[in-house]
Amino acid sequence: MPIFDLAVIGGGINGCGIARDAAGRGLSVFLCEQNDLASGTSSASTKLIHGGLRYLEYYQFRLVREALTEREVLLRTAPHIIRPLRFILPHHRGLRPAWLIRLGLFLYDHLGGRRLLPGTSSVDLTRDETGAILKGDYRRGFEYSDCQVMDSRLVVLNAMDAAIRGAQIHSRTACLAARREGRLWELTLADNITNKSYTVQARALVNASGPWLDSTLAHIDHHEGREHVRMVKGSHIIVAKLFDHPKAYIFQNPDGRIIFAIPWEDDFTLIGTTDLDFHGDPGQVAISEEETQYLCRAVDDYFTTPITPADVIDSFSGVRPLFDDGKSRAQAATRDYVMRLDGGGESAPLLCLYGGKITTYRKLAESVLEKLASFLPPMTPPWTAGANLPGGDFAPDAVDDEIARLCTTCPLLAYCHARRLIRTYGTMAFPMTRGLADPQDLGPHFGGDLYGFEVDYLIANEWARTAEDVLRRRTHLGLVLRPDEVRQLQAWMEGRIQ
Numbered sequence: 422m423p424i425f426d427l428a429v430i431g432g433g434i435n436g437c438g439i440a441r442d443a444a445g446r447g448l449s450v451f452l453c454e455q456n457d458l459a460s461g462t463s464s465a466s467t468k469l470i471h472g473g474l475r476y477l478e479y480y481q482f483r484l485v486r487e488a489l490t491e492r493e494v495l496l497r498t499a500p501h502i503i504r505p506l507r508f509i510l511p512h513h514r515g516l517r518p519a520w521l522i523r524l525g526l527f528l529y530d531h532l533g534g535r536r537l538l539p540g541t542s543s544v545d546l547t548r549d550e551t552g553a554i555l556k557g558d559y560r561r562g563f564e565y566s567d568c569q570v571m572d573s574r575l576v577v578l579n580a581m582d583a584a585i586r587g588a589q590i591h592s593r594t595a596c597l598a599a600r601r602e603g604r605l606w607e608l609t610l611a612d613n614i615t616n617k618s619y620t621v622q623a624r625a626l627v628n629a630s631g632p633w634l635d636s637t638l639a640h641i642d643h644h645e646g647r648e649h650v651r652m653v654k655g656s657h658i659i660v661a662k663l664f665d666h667p668k669a670y671i672f673q674n675p676d677g678r679i680i681f682a683i684p685w686e687d688d689f690t691l692i693g694t695t696d697l698d699f700h701g702d703p704g705q706v707a708i709s710e711e712e713t714q715y716l717c718r719a720v721d722d723y724f725t726t727p728i729t730p731a732d733v734i735d736s737f738s739g740v741r742p743l744f745d746d747g748k749s750r751a752q753a754a755t756r757d758y759v760m761r762l763d764g765g766g767e768s769a770p771l772l773c774l775y776g777g778k779i780t781t782y783r784k785l786a787e788s789v790l791e792k793l794a795s796f797l798p799p800m801t802p803p804w805t806a807g808a809n810l811p812g813g814d815f816a817p818d819a820v821d822d823e824i825a826r827l828c829t830t831c832p833l834l835a836y837c838h839a840r841r842l843i844r845t846y847g848t849m850a851f852p853m854t855r856g857l858a859d860p861q862d863l864g865p866h867f868g869g870d871l872y873g874f875e876v877d878y879l880i881a882n883e884w885a886r887t888a889e890d891v892l893r894r895r896t897h898l899g900l901v902l903r904p905d906e907v908r909q910l911q912a913w914m915e916g917r918i919q
Contacts, residue, residue: 425451425589426797428608428623430596430637432456433463434572434782435758435774436629437579437590442786444586445808446800451621452580452588453610455595455633457890459576461703462631463779464894465739467657467681467694470495470503470780471567472533474671475679477525482532484757488780489533492568495783496537499578499810500817501847502571505538506683507668509551511559511723516673519561526565537817538566554664554724564668569683572779573894574845577883578810579782585811592884599626599641599771606769614886625796627789628773632703632740643763643771650775651745652700656708656738657693658716659685659900660728672723680719686897689734692716703740712738735900744775758785760792770796812847823848833857838870845896853878865913868906869898876910880917888914 427443429436432454440452454460472489473481496503510526512519526541544562546552552559580590593613599606606626611618630637634650662684669683678696685691695712713730721727744759758777764770772793777785787803794800815823820843827839831854834842842850857863857874864873871891879885879895888911892899902910 422607423451423621424605425449425621425623427451427625427627427793428599428606428621429453429627429629430599431627431629431631431633432458432576432580432590432592433461433629433631434459434576434579434779435631435777435785436627437576437583438782438786439627439629439789440588440590441579441583441586442783442790442803442805443800444583444588445804446790446802448797448800450583450588451591451608451623452583453591453594453596453608455613456593456704457886457894458580458590458592458884459573459894461633462739462741463576464573465655465657465737466572466779467655468570468572468683468685468691469506469567469681470570472529472780473778474525474529474565477528481757482528484778484781485529486532487784488778489529489535491780491784492533493535493537494806495570495780496568496817498783498805498808499570499575499813499847500815500820501812501823501844502574502578503568504820504844505817506567506569507539508565508567508671508681509544509546509562509668510565510671510673511546511555511562513559513673516675522563526563529565535566538568541565550666551664551668551670554726556723556725559723569669570779571845571897575779575810577895578812581811581883582808590884593886596637597640601642601764601769604767604769606771623769624798625770625772625793627793628771631742634742634773634775638773641771644768649745651743652698652703653741653743654697654699654706654738655694655741656712656716657691657736658708658713658733659689659691659735660732661690661734662688663690663720663724663726663728670723672719674719674722678719680716682720682724686900689900692720699740706738706740708736708738742775758788760789762792765796812849814848820844827851827854830854831857833860833863835870841870841896842875865909867910867913868902871896871898871902871910873913876914877917880914886914886918887911 426448427450429452440450444450470492472485476485530540542564544564546562584590595611598609606623632652672680683691717728759775761773824840824843885891888907
């Protein structure tokens with residue numbers, strides 16, 4: 422039976438980030454995920470790498486500072502899937518006063534040591550193009566920077582890099598039980614594809630199963646009384662593009678919530694999020710009619726173009742696994758990560774993770790390994806701050822150069838196709854497209870610009886097993902493929918995998 426230094430339960434951003442960091446420090450790592458990578462909370466975010474402007478109101482300065490610093494670290498690490506985005510904050514006379522907003526934005530500009538992104542500026546909405554869609558009573562506003570991310574791809578890239586560095590990544594593998602055998606953990610696992618079970622051993626165990634943390638812990642030996650996850654549901658809607666410029670909007674609602682309206686995949690606008698306490702199976706989470714209406718109303722308060730539930734093209738919901746800090750409102754519960762260590766000494770250690778933001782996953786991973794260092798073999802120092810994720814080995818301002826280079830090396834690709842491949846795979850698009858000389862080399866066409874050569878790459882390199890894996894978590898092409906094309910893709914993938 423193999424003995425790993427570290428076992429991780431959960432294939433979301435935190436689990437895969439920990440696996441990558443640990444493998445890069447010379448540890449032997451095993452990670453299991455009961456479904457597809459990023460199939461839970463990590464693919465249901467607002468798709469932002471940001472400091473969290475509204476967290477300043479709750480005096481979470483350490484969290485905001487760390488997130489702002491990480492924002493530029495991650496932009497350098499993965500410039501293919503993370504890109505700068507400017508946000509327009511229209512001033513609302515009846516809500517937060519202008520002086521408070523200016524103070525918050527001043528702190529936002531200076532807390533994290535900003536280098537790559539431009540700072541805050543004022544906007545005359547009666548003259549600027551961003552004011553054209555706004556109702557006439559919004560005349561002034563503020564503009565600031567954050568970043569947009571393909572969240573599920575960030576997870577997959579961390580898993581890929583972990584595997585490159587020796588980690589064993591097992592998606593669609595459930596941990597049925599974990600029990601202590603002295604200073605070792607013994608995990609009983611079930612492969613959901615082959616229906617075979619097996620066991621592995623590890624010196625330390627991390628429960629990074631997100632909203633499934635409590636249910637997972639029920640099958641793990643533990644000594645201490647445990648905290649509970651506060652599950653908070655966040656939902657988003659996607660509609661046809663509402664404006665033509667490349668900037669996003671951040672709206673203040675009378676209930677204190679913040680709503681974003683963000684350009685999405687060229688032809689759409691992403692709107693969210695909600696904040697509601699959730700009780701039930703996080704695998705069955707879905708947007709409610711009330712949430713859809715709430716998001717539509719929030720946009721209608723600002724935009725001249727009204728939207729209704731009938732305009733919603735797609736929606737998604739996720740459950741944030743927050744630490745239950747006793748706050749009465751879901752929106753006020755801390756987004757910071759919390760670690761709880763169980764065991765140690767003569768007993769194998771278990772570390773449970775609560776909360777966390779996708780922006781701070783890398784720092785969380787470093788904190789986890791620092792917490793477990795005394796139970797693990799000697800490790801090399803932290804390393805991920807200066808290391809690119811797969812495909813991200815170019816400067817953040819060189820994306821257009823990489824697109825042009827791909828068009829030159831593979832003339833068969835249309836510009837828009839090459840652009841999507843670079844913005845999805847970065848420099849990995851070059852070996853993926855090598856050898857594409859004639860149209861038949863592309864393989865079957867499934868709709869949009871998705872062809873067999875790309876799906877083959879995803880099966881071989883990114884643990885993709887179903888059409889949903891490809892269309893919702895490796896790409897966002899589910900927005901453009903018809904149902905019959907999705908069925909065709911699923912049937913073809915089943916034939917390739919068997």
